[in-house]
Amino acid sequence: MISRVMSxxxxxxxxxxxxxxxxxxxxxxxxxxxFLVIRDRTGFAQAVTATGPPASDLPPEESVVRVTGTxxxxxxxxxxxxxxxxxxxxxxxxxxxxxxxxxxxxxxATLPTxxxxxxxxxxxxxxxxxxxxxxxxxxxxxxxxxxxxxxEVHTPKIVASATESGANVFGIDYFGRPAxxxxxxxxxxxxxxxxxxxxxxxxxxxRAEPHDTVRHLAQYTSLDAELGFVRDHRxxxxxxxxxxxxxxxxxxxxxxxxxxxxxxxxxxxPAEIPAVHFTExxxxxxxxxxxxxxxxxxxxxxxxxxxxxxxxxFVTGYPMSKRPFYTHPDPAxxxxxxxxxxxxxxxxxxTGGQRLHRYADYLEALAARGEGAGPYEGYLQAFRYGMPPxxxxxxxxxxxxxxxxxxxxxxxxxxxxxxxxxxxx
Ligand code: AMO
Numbered sequence: 001m002i003s004r005v006m007s008x009x010x011x012x013x014x015x016x017x018x019x020x021x022x023x024x025x026x027x028x029x030x031x032x033x034x035f036l037v038i039r040d041r042t043g044f045a046q047a048v049t050a051t052g053p054p055a056s057d058l059p060p061e062e063s064v065v066r067v068t069g070t071x072x073x074x075x076x077x078x079x080x081x082x083x084x085x086x087x088x089x090x091x092x093x094x095x096x097x098x099x100x101x102x103x104x105x106x107x108x109a110t111l112p113t114x115x116x117x118x119x120x121x122x123x124x125x126x127x128x129x130x131x132x133x134x135x136x137x138x139x140x141x142x143x144x145x146x147x148x149x150x151x152e153v154h155t156p157k158i159v160a161s162a163t164e165s166g167a168n169v170f171g172i173d174y175f176g177r178p179a180x181x182x183x184x185x186x187x188x189x190x191x192x193x194x195x196x197x198x199x200x201x202x203x204x205x206x207r208a209e210p211h212d213t214v215r216h217l218a219q220y221t222s223l224d225a226e227l228g229f230v231r232d233h234r235x236x237x238x239x240x241x242x243x244x245x246x247x248x249x250x251x252x253x254x255x256x257x258x259x260x261x262x263x264x265x266x267x268x269x270p271a272e273i274p275a276v277h278f279t280e281x282x283x284x285x286x287x288x289x290x291x292x293x294x295x296x297x298x299x300x301x302x303x304x305x306x307x308x309x310x311x312x313x314f315v316t317g318y319p320m321s322k323r324p325f326y327t328h329p330d331p332a333x334x335x336x337x338x339x340x341x342x343x344x345x346x347x348x349x350x351t352g353g354q355r356l357h358r359y360a361d362y363l364e365a366l367a368a369r370g371e372g373a374g375p376y377e378g379y380l381q382a383f384r385y386g387m388p389p390x391x392x393x394x395x396x397x398x399x400x401x402x403x404x405x406x407x408x409x410x411x412x413x414x415x416x417x418x419x420x421x422x423x424x425x
Contacts, residue, residue, distance in 0.1 A: 002066065007038065007045035010071050010081040019068040020045050020083065021091070023123070026103035027058045034058060036088070037078075037103070038067060039123070043257075044078040047086040061103065062120070064092040098123075111409060118416055118425050129258035130413045133251055134401045136258075138202055140250025141223050141395075144243050150198040150225065155188035157204060161375040163187055164324060168208045170218075181206035184394060186326065189226040190355060191382040193390045200225040202397075212420050214409040215347060217398060219418040226392030233328075233338040233354040236391040237273070237314055240342065240350060243395070244312070245269040251404070264405050267311040267345075274304055275314035278336065291322050298346040316340040318353075325365045328354035328391070338391070345403040352393025359383040 005018040022040035029035075036047040036058050047067045049058075059065055069083025099117035100109040102124045107114070114121040122128055142152065158179050162169040163186040170181040185201050192199040201224045209216040225243065230236060248266055251259065259266065282288050284303060285296045292300070292315065304313035317336040320329055328338045339353030356362055362383055366373055373380060401413035411417040416425060 006042040008042035021066045024063045046077045047083040062094040132258040136251045136254035137247040140247040144246030145200045151196040155185040187379040193228045197228045221397035223395040228388035228390040273312045274308040277317045301346040313343045350395045354391035357387045
């Protein structure tokens with residue numbers, strides 16, 4: 001490693017001559033003083049030259065430099081300490097200026113410009129912050145499920161059949177055979193319940209979404225969990241509540257500066273998240289469509305906040321006709337399922353539920369939908385050999401981060417979004 005002190009540690013080295021390294025965030029010249037602000041992974045540090053070159057002679061913004069100087073208290077410096085009498089070594093000179101000024105406290109570029117120039121643009125603290133919150137959320141998800149006895153699994157993303165409905169699946173040529181990009185690890189996470197009882201996966205999933213919306217991507221990160229020996233979907237909802245609470249706790253602990261920079265208001269997770277049955281949700285919103293519209297989801301979220309003081313709301317018991325064939329019916333209400341969604345701040349964040357677990361039930365469910373078992377043979381193997389009652393859920397990471405940070409567009413919450421139009425960078 002290049003030997004260096006991190007910017008956040010300068011105070012521990014007061015009076016010493018140390019070396020820091022990072023990117024030139026900003027050059028400035030004030031009277032006879034020139035300032036160089038260096039950005040590293042822990043924050044910012046400032047170097048001051050009293051008699052040195054004017055700002056225009058300092059290495060330009062986004063140069064990668066090593067700066068050796070004496071750590072001295074400086075009231076205006078980030079963290080209260082700065083480097084004086086610096087020697088500057090340039091490790092890499094930028095070939096071109098960044099697409100917009102990365103040092104300005106506000107982002108002056110439009111979203112398309114940001115996305116077109118993501119490798120540089122994401123260095124801006126405001127654009128990096130959602131990614132820090134996203135990373136902290138995943139760490140909290142893993143931590144919580146590890147604690148609850150789950151095993152992390154990694155399942156194939158090249159698969160032989162669609163899981164969530166044929167319509168929005170990407171087809172690929174797999175050595176001359178048709179194959180698909182996985183829309184969800186659904187079948188594999190269920191199979192792995194037969195191996196580990198409790199599993200989770202953090203991975204990419206692919207949806208050929210034909211619509212350009214602020215909440216859909218063609219590739220997103222799915223936080224999936226699946227667990228055996230449940231009584232019904234309510235046990236899954238309890239685990240999901242724990243996972244969400246753990247994600248928030250981790251964001252508070254690991255990403256506090258990003259939360260503060262964005263002014264993000266983090267929600268409280270109620271000890272028990274309020275739940276309404278699908279039919280009750282329809283009654284409340286005064287509509288009886290077979291699915292909930294985005295407008296109904298927004299209305300229900302406002303209702304939950306008003307009536308229950310909760311930014312989260314479970315909607316349970318979706319109609320069987322609106323759920324995939326693996327969904328377990330509600331034994332007490334014909335036509336309705338043991339499937340649920342979790343709404344968060346007006347948006348569907350999670351889908352989950354109890355699954356069928358008997359082989360014969362799968363054959364019957366497929367037949368009822370006019371489908372043969374053929375394409376699902378690989379999947380159905382798990383159920384030939386004994387599976388416990390089980391269920392699980394999938395949480396869309398980018399939607400979560402968007403709702404936490406107040407990002408209007410899901411594209412602001414992932415480094416290199418893929419959508420109808422965007423394949424590069
Ligand atoms: P579903 O298809 O509802 O369920 O997806 C689960 C969650 O993933 C997110 N999501 C998306 N995020 C960004 N862009 C998209 N195009 C997109 N589509 C979905 C949402 C959604 O709630 N196998 C089931 C889950 C399960 O039952 O375990 C499934 O995939 O946040």
